[in-house]
Amino acid sequence: MGLVVQKYGGTSVANLEKIKNVARKVIRAKEEGNDVVVVLSAMAGETDRLIGLAFQAAEDPDRREYDALISTGEQVTVSLLAIVLNGMGYRARSFLGYQVKVHTDQAYTKARILKVDTRVIREELKKGSIVVVAGFQGVDMENNITTLGRGGSDTSAVALAAALRADVCEIYTDVDGVYTTDPNVYDKARRLKRISYDEMLEMARAGAKVLQPRSVEMAKKYEVPVYVKSSFTDEGGTLVTKEDKEMEREVVSGVTYDRDQAKITVVHVPDRPGIAARLFTPLAEHNIPVDMIIQNASMDNYTDLSFTVSRKDVKEAYRLAQEAAKDVGATSVEVDENVAKISIIGVGMISHAGVAAKMFTTLAKEGINIMMISTSEIKISCVVQAKYTELAVMVLHDAFELDKRED
Amino acid sequence: MGLVVQKYGGTSVANLEKIKNVARKVIRAKEEGNDVVVVLSAMAGETDRLIGLAFQAAEDPDRREYDALISTGEQVTVSLLAIVLNGMGYRARSFLGYQVKVHTDQAYTKARILKVDTRVIREELKKGSIVVVAGFQGVDMENNITTLGRGGSDTSAVALAAALRADVCEIYTDVDGVYTTDPNVYDKARRLKRISYDEMLEMARAGAKVLQPRSVEMAKKYEVPVYVKSSFTDEGGTLVTKEDKEMEREVVSGVTYDRDQAKITVVHVPDRPGIAARLFTPLAEHNIPVDMIIQNASMDNYTDLSFTVSRKDVKEAYRLAQEAAKDVGATSVEVDENVAKISIIGVGMISHAGVAAKMFTTLAKEGINIMMISTSEIKISCVVQAKYTELAVMVLHDAFELDKRED
Numbered sequence: 001m002g003l004v005v006q007k008y009g010g011t012s013v014a015n016l017e018k019i020k021n022v023a024r025k026v027i028r029a030k031e032e033g034n035d036v037v038v039v040l041s042a043m044a045g046e047t048d049r050l051i052g053l054a055f056q057a058a059e060d061p062d063r064r065e066y067d068a069l070i071s072t073g074e075q076v077t078v079s080l081l082a083i084v085l086n087g088m089g090y091r092a093r094s095f096l097g098y099q100v101k102v103h104t105d106q107a108y109t110k111a112r113i114l115k116v117d118t119r120v121i122r123e124e125l126k127k128g129s130i131v132v133v134a135g136f137q138g139v140d141m142e143n144n145i146t147t148l149g150r151g152g153s154d155t156s157a158v159a160l161a162a163a164l165r166a167d168v169c170e171i172y173t174d175v176d177g178v179y180t181t182d183p184n185v186y187d188k189a190r191r192l193k194r195i196s197y198d199e200m201l202e203m204a205r206a207g208a209k210v211l212q213p214r215s216v217e218m219a220k221k222y223e224v225p226v227y228v229k230s231s232f233t234d235e236g237g238t239l240v241t242k243e244d245k246e247m248e249r250e251v252v253s254g255v256t257y258d259r260d261q262a263k264i265t266v267v268h269v270p271d272r273p274g275i276a277a278r279l280f281t282p283l284a285e286h287n288i289p290v291d292m293i294i295q296n297a298s299m300d301n302y303t304d305l306s307f308t309v310s311r312k313d314v315k316e317a318y319r320l321a322q323e324a325a326k327d328v329g330a331t332s333v334e335v336d337e338n339v340a341k342i343s344i345i346g347v348g349m350i351s352h353a354g355v356a357a358k359m360f361t362t363l364a365k366e367g368i369n370i371m372m373i374s375t376s377e378i379k380i381s382c383v384v385q386a387k388y389t390e391l392a393v394m395v396l397h398d399a400f401e402l403d404k405r406e407d
Numbered sequence: 408m409g410l411v412v413q414k415y416g417g418t419s420v421a422n423l424e425k426i427k428n429v430a431r432k433v434i435r436a437k438e439e440g441n442d443v444v445v446v447l448s449a450m451a452g453e454t455d456r457l458i459g460l461a462f463q464a465a466e467d468p469d470r471r472e473y474d475a476l477i478s479t480g481e482q483v484t485v486s487l488l489a490i491v492l493n494g495m496g497y498r499a500r501s502f503l504g505y506q507v508k509v510h511t512d513q514a515y516t517k518a519r520i521l522k523v524d525t526r527v528i529r530e531e532l533k534k535g536s537i538v539v540v541a542g543f544q545g546v547d548m549e550n551n552i553t554t555l556g557r558g559g560s561d562t563s564a565v566a567l568a569a570a571l572r573a574d575v576c577e578i579y580t581d582v583d584g585v586y587t588t589d590p591n592v593y594d595k596a597r598r599l600k601r602i603s604y605d606e607m608l609e610m611a612r613a614g615a616k617v618l619q620p621r622s623v624e625m626a627k628k629y630e631v632p633v634y635v636k637s638s639f640t641d642e643g644g645t646l647v648t649k650e651d652k653e654m655e656r657e658v659v660s661g662v663t664y665d666r667d668q669a670k671i672t673v674v675h676v677p678d679r680p681g682i683a684a685r686l687f688t689p690l691a692e693h694n695i696p697v698d699m700i701i702q703n704a705s706m707d708n709y710t711d712l713s714f715t716v717s718r719k720d721v722k723e724a725y726r727l728a729q730e731a732a733k734d735v736g737a738t739s740v741e742v743d744e745n746v747a748k749i750s751i752i753g754v755g756m757i758s759h760a761g762v763a764a765k766m767f768t769t770l771a772k773e774g775i776n777i778m779m780i781s782t783s784e785i786k787i788s789c790v791v792q793a794k795y796t797e798l799a800v801m802v803l804h805d806a807f808e809l810d811k812r813e814d
Contacts, residue, residue, distance in 0.1 A: 016463050050483070056423050057487050058494025065493065068501055069486035072479040076457070079476035080464050086472065087465025094475055098505065099550050143506050 002167035003035045003125075007135065007157035010044035011174045012231035013077045016084075022231065023084045025172070026130060030090065035125045037164065039135045039157040040081060042073025047136075063108035067137075067147045071097070074134035074153070082132050092130040095120065097137035097145065102156065104138035104146045111138055111146035113155065113218075116163035133160060151212030158215045162222035169219070170227045171211065176236030177228050178203070178210055180402035181255040186394045188403040191236055192253060196243040199253050199345050200226075202379040206343035207258030216240065243347060251348035251355060252400040257389050258341040261291070262314040263371065264321055265306040268331035271298040275328050279305065282320045288313040291341070292374045292383065306372060308383060311337060339371065340389040343381040344396055356380050362399040368392055409574035410442045410532075414542065414564035417451035418581045419638035420484045423491075429638065430491045432579070433537060437497065442532045444571065446542045446564040447488060449480025454543075470515035474544075474554045478504070481541035481560070489539050499537040502527065504544035504552065509563065511545035511553045518545055518553035520562065520625075523570035540567060558619030565622045569629035576626070577634045578618065583643030584635050585610070585617055587809040588662040593801045595810040598643055599660060603650040606660050606752050607633075609786040613750035614665030623647065650754060658755035658762060659807040664796050665748040668698070669721040670778065671728055672713040675738035678705040682735050686712065689727040695720045698748070699781045699790065713779060715790060718744060746778065747796040750788040751803055763787050769806040775799055 006029065008022050022038075029036045041047075050070045054061040061069075078094035085092035097104075100120060104111035124131050135153025138146045148155055154171060161169035175183075176191065178200065183189040195203075197220035204213040210228060219226045219240060226240040269275055276295075283290055293307045309317045314335060321333045342363075349355045359380055363370060368391065372383035384392055397403065413436065415429050429445075436443045448454075457477045461468040468476075485501035492499035504511075507527060511518035531538050542560025545553045555562055561578060568576035582590075583598065585607065590596040602610075604627035611620040617635060626633045626647060633647040676682055683702075690697055700714045716724045721742060728740045749770075756762045766787055770777060775798065779790035791799055804810065 016460065019464070053423065053483075053487060054490055057426070057490040060494070061490045062493035062499075065486040065489040065499075065501055068503075069483060069490070072482050075479050075482070076460075076476060079472045080460060082472040083461055083464040083468045083476070086469035087467070092469075092472075094472055096475075 003037070003164055004029050005037045005039065005157055005161040005164065005166045005169045006172060007039040007153060007170065008041065008172045008231055009153065009174070010041040010047070012172050013040055013081070014044040016080065019077065019081050020084055022172075023081060023088060025231065026081075026085065027088065027090055030130055036130050037121060037125070037160060037166070038081065038130065038132045039153055039160060040074060040077045040132065041135050041153040042077055046073040046076070064144055067108045068145045071134070071137040071145050071147055074136050078132045078134045085130055085132070090130055091128055092132055093124050094132040094134070096134045098139035098143060100133060102138035102159070104140055104148070106140040106142075106144070106146065108146055110149040111140070113138060113148070113159045116159050118163050121160075121164065151215070154212040154215035155218060158218045158222075158224050158226065161224045162218060166224070168225050168227055170229055172229050172231035173210065174230065174232070175210060176230035176233060177238035178208070178240070178254075180253065181393050181397050182208075182257070185257070185390050186397055188397060190403050192238050194239045194241060194244075195253060196347055197240060198243065198378055199347055200240045202343070202345045202376065203254050203256050206256040206345065206379060206381060207260075207341065208254070208256045211240070250346050251352045252344050252346035252402065254345050255393050255396045255400075255402065256343045256345065257393055258343075259386060259389060260311050261308050261339050261341050261383065262311050262317075263306055263308050263336040263339045263383060264314070264317055265304055265334045265336070266321055266325050266330045267304050267334060268302050269305050269325075270329055271301050271303045276305070278328055279321065279324045280307075282324060283309075283317060286316060286320060288317050288320075292372050292381065294372050308339070308341070308372065338386045339383050340386045341381050341383050342389065342392045342396065343379055344400065345379045347378050349378055349380070358399060359396060362395050363392060366391055366395055410444070410571055411436050412444045412446065412564050412568040412571065412573045412576045413579060414446040414560060414577065415448065415579045415638055416560065416581070417448040417454070419579050420447055420449075420488070421451040423487065426484065426488050427491055430488060430495060432638065433488075433492065434495065434497060437537055444528060444532070444538045444540060444567060444573070445488065446540050446560055446567060447481060447484045448542050448560040449484055453480040453483070471551055474515045475552045478541070478544040478552050478554055481543050485539045485541045492537055492539070497537055498535055499539055500531050501539040501541070503541045505546035505550060507540060509545035509566070511547055511555070513547040513549075513551070513553065515553055517556040518547070520545060520555070520566045523566050525570050528567075528571065558622070561619040561622035562625060565625045565629075565631050565633065568631045569625060573631065575632050575634055577636055579636050579638035580617065581637065581639070582617060583637035583640060584645035585615070585647070585661075587660065588800050588804050589615075589664070592664070592797050593804050595804060597810050599645050601646045601648060601651075602660060603754055604647060605650065605785055606754055607647045609750070609752045609783065610661050610663050613663040613752065613786060613788060614667075614748065615661070615663045618647070657753050658759045659751050659753035659809065661752050662800050662803045662807075662809065663750045663752065664800055665750075666793060666796060667718050668715050668746050668748050668790065669718050669724075670713055670715050670743040670746045670790060671721070671724055672711055672741045672743070673728055673732050673737045674711050674741060675709050676712050676732075677736055678708050678710045683712070685735055686728065686731045687714075689731060690716075690724060693723060693727060695724050695727075699779050699788065701779050715746070715748070715779065745793045746790050747793045748788050748790050749796065749799045749803065750786055751807065752786045754785050756785055756787070765806060766803060769802050770799060773798055773802055
């Protein structure tokens with residue numbers, strides 16, 4: 001009845017048997033009367049294999065060529081799915097980024113989509129075709145192949161859904177939806193039937209792996225309804241959508257954790273203007289994203305400055321922090337890699353007092369020391385010792401009764 | 408000094424070590440002052456792997472999608488070589504068929520090149536780049552990926568050399584040139600230093616595997632000098648070039664064999680007009696190329712008609728011949744798959760009498776029965792029992808003293 005964009009990830013197209021399974025799901029949507037546009041990732045493991053080849057070929061692979069290389073993974077899956085669909089008697093055509101076209105900037109390996117043409121796809125849909133589009137890739141204005149960075153196929157799918165004004169963008173993955181927390185960590189985790197864009201965005205940023213943050217940003221911007229589903233079962237699913245004013249707001253929708261954290265502390269920093277700039281400018285210049293920053297209360301005009309970075313950046317961040325520390329007369333730089341970030345997320349926080357207090361109390365009762373805190377309108381994050389990750393997730397899940405509500 | 412097009416086949420780029428070896432050869436040509444355009448095949452075995460996937464995906468894979476799938480092999484090698492070259496400090500850029508553009512017709516899986524644009528390549532060469540082009544692939548007027556059929560990378564290289572007016576097109580392969588016959592069959596085989604386009608073309612058509620016939624046709628048409636060389640040694644090489652009127656013409660330049668032959672005989676056919684058309688039209692309609700045809704002398708208005716086809720086509724050709732035989736009142740159809748075609752090739756045949764006689768006598772002396780004969784200006788082919796293949800090659804090589812001449 002409508003126009004559906006379906007995206008299948010790498011585990012859903014890991015081999016021909018699974019691609020045939022995808023074909024059956026696509027055909028069902030088609031048979032229900034929909035126009036269907038399918039977006040695929042590469043076979044699970046293939047992108048990593050190609051990246052491995054690139055780094056064997058050169059220490060620092062040329063980025064234009066790197067993108068040309070790793071974009072072949074999606075070209076293989078889309079043409080195979082189109083072959084399977086044609087073989088099953090359904091007209092299907094695959095399209096690459098440059099054929100669609102999916103216009104991007106020239107930031108190879110992490111390009112951003114500027115515009116998606118829809119003419120070719122609409123023409124094919126009119127002919128009754130199932131259209132299969134390679135995710136993760138685009139083309140710059142000079143006809144060079146670009147890729148969108150890890151998880152970019154989610155963004156491809158949402159961008160196509162937005163450009164085509166699709167009725168829904170279905171993201172098929174190896175889990176059957178978005179949960180209140182990671183079911184591998186806490187078996188009381190409950191699947192959410194709906195979640196708002198903002199909550200999903202905070203959850204994705206705070207460590208939930210189910211959707212790439214950029215794809216959620218884009219879905220929010222263009223108000224694309226995103227349905228997260230399992231490619232292996234018809235049960236379940238979570239709808240990511242606009243916040244519904246009519247619905248009662250959940251105080252807390254989910255608990256997330258992120259172990260990819262390292263805490264760096266610059267000790268005994270003179271507390272005067274310009275010190276933070278001297279410390280954080282070099283990090284920005286080296287493209288090292290800093291997540292949380294806290295500064296202790298000043299004592300005798302000296303303070304301690306702590307911040308967190310991704311673990312892969314910790315070596316370089318440490319080096320840069322040491323240089324800055326020397327410059328500004330700090331005593332030393334300390335690194336703690338045994339930390340994790342625990343977050344609670346919920347749009348209801350805005351109107352409910354005491355959520356933060358409840359989080360801190362809950363953790364304190366278990367003897368979990370909070371090392372850093374950061375808050376946004378709909379999220380509270382605490383850095384704790386890594387060994388408490390699971391415990392923190394479970395007690396917060398219980399405290400906010402996330403297993404109990406029916407949404 | 409000039410503009411060189413170098414083509415490397417699948418065995419020359421079979422893995423990263425070999426691609427690095429190719430890079431060193433490319434750099435040497437560049438350092439000698441040349442502009443260098445490199446054309447690559449897919450890694451040895453990769454195209455077959457992709458074809459295998461296509462036929463697992465569907466019994467009769469959609470051809471547009473098949474081409475999109477199998478063209479990924481070359482995309483991997485060209486981007487890897489460009490990464491290696493950039494890593495070694497040489498600016499290099501890879502281009503796919505649609506980026507060049509290599510315009511072809513829409514005959515998927517066996518497309519023909521219509522035109523090759525040179526603007527993008529010339530611009531890159533002007534910037535000092537080494538240009539690396541994916542062989543075997545092109546793009547049709549609707550921006551669909553096409554492929555040129557087996558061995559198509561040779562044709563890509565010659566077409567690029569012609570369009571760019573290159574000084575030479577070097578074809579690097581796993582043998583060090585064109586031989587008077589297959590050295591694996593006869594160790595007296597001698598490498599030719601030069602060979603004319605016409606002789607090369609007949610040799611390629613008659614079973615020599617070193618160059619694809621279409622690439623030789625194109626080289627002849629545009630007078631592109633083609634140098635066949637080994638990618639593993641600097642020794643040797645054969646120049647395929649215009650016939651040099653000054654040079655003494657070789658009577659016979661080479662002996663070839665082709666085991667991919669099957670002989671079909673329609674027995675006791677009424678000898679009246681239109682019978683041959685009734686027999687061969689269905690074969691043409693089913694895209695089955697017929698190589699040699701002979702018709703025995705008519706006896707009592709009946710005759711036997713024999714023809715040869717490639718072994719892969721024998722089943723279907725047999726079926727079609729049986730239908731036709733029934734229609735025209737022939738007695739039966741016989742198939743002989745134990746045949747081979749032996750050919751001698753040489754531009755000197757035109758002006759030397761007695762070459763054919765010498766061939767027939769030589770075979771007769773060994774008791775090798777000739778089942779069919781066909782001749783062109785510079786080639787004589789005989790169909791013999793397959794078991795005599797090696798013997799026929801050796802005695803003809805000796806009879807025409809191919810091991811002795813120095814060219």
